Amino acid sequence: MTDHDLVRDAGARLAQAGLGLARTPLCAVGLVLIPLQLYAYPLILVTIGVPLLLLFTALARRYTGFFRRWAGRVLESEIPAPYRVPANRGPMTRVRTVATDPATWRDLAFLPVNAIVGILCGVLPVGLLANGLLGFVVPLIWLDHGLVEYGLLSYDTPGNFVLAPLLGLAFLVLAWWAIPRAARLHAKVARWLLAPSATATLTDRVRVLADSRADTVDAQAAELRRIERDLHDGAQARLVALGMSLGMAEELLSRDPRAAQELLAEARQSSNQALSELRALVRGIHPPVxxxxxxxxxxxxxxxxxxxxxxxxxxxxxxxxxxxxxxxxxxxxxxxxxxxxxxxxxxxxxxxxxxxxxxxxxxxxxxxxxxxxxxxxxxxxxxxxxxxxxxxxxxxxxxxxxxxxxxxxxxxxxxxxxxxxxxxx
Structure with missing residues (x-):
């Protein structure tokens, strides 16, 4: 790794640590949504709870959606939303769907966990950085004041004075290691609580396969009806006409050969057209090419x-x-x-x-x-x-x-x- 790459990586990690610290207030704010959403449930009995529950649930889902997208970017894997879609737009149907959706309660469980993990993962790397820098700053302060305590060490001896930069370097190395891992830990916790559960994923998969099977059956039925219609209206009609022409030609063959010859020519033309239509129909089923x-x-x-x-x-x-x-x-x-x-x-x-x-x-x-x-x-x-x-x-x-x-x-x-x-x- 070149010096330029090292400096760029250091800048990226410092920025990551700063963003992690900046997310800590947002993680704490999510706690407010817990009593708001829970308070709306008993109010459903007096009607006012219906719009309140829908409003607070929408806010909670937008809040968790932010962390779902952020975790997807950190883990480089999109995290789909696990929410059920109501059958219609009626407010009571939406309330029933929201109240019985396991994802709603997983969002509520995510809020306190996110506050704890988010604050820890945001503050810890910055704390390690601060302690690392302090290890280099404290000896300078000691030079001015004669005695400074840094953690458990008292800088009243030359040996402890030397330990300060070493301890600070250890903190910086630990911070370098912890910054990306703290972000990934927070993102994995978010994915664990906000991603669709295995049961929901399986249920959604079954629904998709059922819809696909229904569409396939409908498409096959429509294709069979098309083939039947093409055969009935096209080739079958021409073959019937061909049989009638041959029958009339057979009757006219002894008493009017010229008319019979014309009917035979028409029959040959009808047979060619029927053959062309059959070939086109076969190509529509599976092209020979x-x-x-x-x-x-x-x-x-x-x-x-x-x-x-x-x-x-x-x-x-x-x-x-x-x-x-x-x-x-x-x-x-x-x-x-x-x-x-x-x-x-x-x-x-x-x-x-x-x-x-x-x-x-x-x-x-x-x-x-x-x-x-x-x-x-x-x-x-x-x-x-x-x-x-x-x-x-x-x-x-x-x-x-x-x-x-x-x-x-x-x-x-x-x-x-x-x-x-x-x-x-």
Missing amino acids: LADRGLDGALRALALAHPLPVEVDLELAGRPEAPVESAAYFAVAEALTNVAKHSGASSAWVRVRHEGGRLGVMVGDDGRGGAVASDDGGLRGIERRLAAFDGTLGIASPVGGPTIVTMELPCELSSVKTSSSSGTA
């Missing part, structure tokens, strides 16, 4: 058919599982369709990577921005499709653009490298 050429070839074919120039940048060390590959393909297809319909963009791009056991797909454009996942929109459909595989969807689309849609799917790749390419289609 995806099975033959993998995700790279399928996305490039998709880009070539797009009305805008689309750049495809794909690097994969293997091939994803077939269901995940299909979900990624159709998600990109829907995203590019939205680009063509709504973005007003002049170009788009697709980037695919696999890192940390997750397939990451990004679709961007240079359009007007402002894209949101509405309930009946294509982005919401993408989100439901990804949720079936425990995937996530992120949208960054400020007004004025650009728009970037990020999709992640947990998956493993095959061992054989299938694609590593970049280009413009």
Whole structure:
């Protein structure tokens, strides 16, 4: 470590110690919220307690939210809020949700613990620093006054005079070691009390999986209805017409060969159209290009058919599982369709990577921005499709653009490298 790095690290630790000391009054202020919130509960019986409880609970949650965000920054790991969401906006429903939410009571338990731990972690490093500096200052005072007591030492002998700087140096070394650890200790205590409990995390996970399963079942039912409708209105109708044309041609073949020939020509045309519709339907279920050429070839074919120039940048060390590959393909297809319909963009791009056991797909454009996942929109459909595989969807689309849609799917790749390419289609 160079002298410059040492000085910078020392400045950072001094600043950290100062911020820790500055947080101590805030830690103590939180104690005021305990009687305020508890006092509001019996007042619910006389109605005035309803707004008071909601107000004081909101203040407590904003207070604990500050420490939750601070602890997340210190520990470099986001701490999610564990609160339940009420079924509706009625005040009594909100009161019932607040009163029965375990996170509300954990917040109350956090307030006194935070006051004790926060003050201790804020004052102790500064106290060590002060004692360390005092060890170098006391000998100078002793020179002026002849005798000064520093802790248990009396500076009336030369030996004790020498011990003062050594003791001060020990305090400074201890302070150097304690400053970051005190902050992390405070942050870990905050995470322990403010993060969702294991039961709450499991409950939330079960809820997410139940919602995802319901969305998947609905999507599959809608897809089956679409396939049935396409078969009934398209290929089936043409095959029925084909059978009728062949029957009429059979009747006319002996007495009017020319008319029979025209009917046979129409039947051949109807069979070609029915075959084309069946092929299109099959592509909608699972595109043959995806099975033959993998995700790279399928996305490039998709880009070539797009009305805008689309750049495809794909690097994969293997091939994803077939269901995940299909979900990624159709998600990109829907995203590019939205680009063509709504973005007003002049170009788009697709980037695919696999890192940390997750397939990451990004679709961007240079359009007007402002894209949101509405309930009946294509982005919401993408989100439901990804949720079936425990995937996530992120949208960054400020007004004025650009728009970037990020999709992640947990998956493993095959061992054989299938694609590593970049280009413009």
